[in-house]
């Protein structure tokens with residue numbers, strides 16, 4: 001019985017660790033996001049941004065073409 005609980009806890013911790021890896025805070029909009037993150041350099045500063053902000057930057061880039 002005890003072993004089952006330990007196994008359950010281990011499985012739970014593993015799930016939490018995975019979830020933690022998938023979330024990040026976007027440096028542009030400041031929102032906590034899960035899923036795809038983009039590493040960009042804005043004015044010589046490295047930033048991690050979400051997909052929405054990345055699309056926004058691309059839209060601005062396109063506008064200046």
Ligand SMILES: [Zn+2]
Pocket residue numbers: 026027028029030031049050051052053
């Ligand atoms: Zn964002």
